[in-house]
Amino acid sequence: MNSLSIEQLSLTYRNGVQALTNIDLKISNGMFGLLGPNGAGKSSLMKCIVGLMQPSQGSISFNGSSVKQDPDAIRKYLGYLPQDFSVYPKVTAYQLLNHIARLKGLSDTRSRSEQIDVLLHKVNLYEARNQEVLTFSGGMKQRFGVAQALLGSPKIIIVDEPTAGLDPAERSRFNFLLNEISKDVIVLLSTHLVEDVRNLCPAMAILAAGRIIKQGRPADLIHQLDGKLWSAFIPSSDLQHYEDQYQLISKDLREGKLQITIYAESPVPGFTVQKPTLDHVYFKALDEEAKR
Ligand SMILES: Nc1ncnc2c1ncn2[C@@H]1O[C@H](COP(=O)(O)OP(=O)(O)OP(=O)(O)O)[C@@H](O)[C@H]1O
Ligand SMILES: [Mg+2]
Known part of the structure; x- marks a missing residue:
């Protein structure tokens, strides 16, 4: 070895x-x-x-x-x-x-x-x-x-x-x-x-x-986000509100509509739980580094 x-x-x-x-x-x-x-x-x-x-x-x-x-x-x-x-x-x-x-x-x-x-x-x-x-x-x-x-x-x-x-x-x-x-x-x-x-x-x-x-191991890092990622389609005028209230992990366009994923320890009204991926791990870490 x-x-x-x-x-x-x-x-x-x-x-x-x-x-x-x-x-x-x-x-x-x-x-x-x-x-x-x-x-x-x-x-x-x-x-x-x-x-x-x-x-x-x-x-x-x-x-x-x-x-x-x-x-x-x-x-x-x-x-x-x-x-x-x-x-x-x-x-x-x-x-x-x-x-x-x-x-x-x-x-x-x-x-x-x-x-x-x-x-x-x-x-x-x-x-x-x-x-x-x-x-x-x-x-x-x-x-x-x-x-x-x-x-x-x-x-x-x-x-x-x-x-x-x-x-x-x-x-x-x-x-x-x-x-x-x-x-x-x-x-x-x-x-x-x-x-x-x-x-x-x-x-x-x-x-x-x-x-x-x-x-760490990718699988472990992903696992740490289980049950803590929430996503929803929102009107773009609400984006600022969510950015102020939560850690925004990603925002994507789906057929032109805005879908965001946020990090939260407990359920967020109107949001569904999202299966974490390594992209989420990466974006979350970069976001924390940028705010340091
Ligand atoms: N020879 C050099 N002299 C001065 N600064 C340098 C030199 N080489 C790199 N840097 C700076 O060091 C930092 C890291 O650069 P580096 O090339 O290691 O990044 P990287 O992660 O490989 O980026 P990329 O994905 O673009 O290849 C950058 O701020 C870069 O401008
Ligand atoms: Mg390089």
Whole structure:
């Protein structure tokens, strides 16, 4: 079992932006979802973990070794798919994987080419192996990104918003691939898509404005809202009243009519109880953070 442990981690950029504040996380094998809106600090946290940024405070350790004292403790076992992995030289998929594999220290030619073939099959790009990566579609590029992250049999794989911009079919294929590789390793996934976390991750944290505002198992977090969400169709002129009286979790248009969902410990006249979802958990946490 692998373990990543982050304690009291803070990061302030040189321009004074405090991107992360007192992050505490413990992550073990399987998929962990880091959910948060734009600018929450997801990429910043991932850059600290992979060693591209030095945190201003706090510590990160992987399988018991401090990453600061011994960067190789994680580097050797790391696969990383950055958010902006998009600059490709004019070479084929096979050539680029071969190059990255050599950089990762896979020096034996025969076993390197065997591993590359296995990975190309796994991400369904074997047929396209002699095509230039430059010419791949967005989905193919993301699957290529996973293949390069998997080179060298990593124990921890970090993927930063990998499904952004993928169509539903390609996103689903990508999610199946992540799920398949997460059996014996840590896969840390960042996203702003609640549904991806719900579908894939047995453990998660919500990051907003540089802080972890909620963490746990999605099912448990949803369960905590059982019997406390109420929804009704209301005239839009009443919206202000409900916003003043209750915590508004969501407002939606249904065939042009306004439906709101509010949080309340006990029944609200005219409202029916609503089955909670991870969206509700997310919106509630973000609302509380915004009012802090
Ligand atoms: N190199 C940098 N220098 C200064 N500030 C930065 C830098 N990179 C990010 N930031 C700031 O740090 C905060 C967190 O940014 P970050 O990119 O980590 O968020 P994110 O959750 O990954 O957002 P997104 O979903 O848009 O990718 C933002 O306020 C951002 O403007
Ligand atoms: Mg980001």
